[in-house]
Amino acid sequence: MSQIQELVKKGKILLNDGKFYDALGCFEQALLLNQNDPDLWNYKGVALRSLGRYEESMECFNKSLEIDPRDKHAS
Template identity: 75%
Template sequence: MDSSELSSKGKKLLEDGKFEEALAFFEQALLKNPNDPDLLNDKGVALRSLGRYDEAIECFNKSLEIDPRDKHSS
């Protein structure tokens, strides 16, 4: 499974509220693609959902370091 497939599965699990499982998929995807800002952001969301705020902030900050632009602004 490539990183985009792992990410897709992680996002589905996140939507279903299965945060631990989602986190595992994002971590696997990051092993294949460690500097993907979107994956780091997704991992941060999963960590935040688990109440692991310090780790989530690290992921969000690393994502911003790699890609400081706000892709979602119009």
């Protein structure tokens, strides 16, 4: 499993556990490794939205859509 996949897996578990700030950290680390993956931007957006940081989350969702306009998972 790649480092990005491990970070995403850990981030998803943290999101499910309500540890949104820790999850955000995982997704930000993954984005440092690949800024062109729309799913990573979506995960970061979900974490930010869960923290009540709505404007930042919208920026992430929009970035995801810029990368892949047909992205079905953009929230």
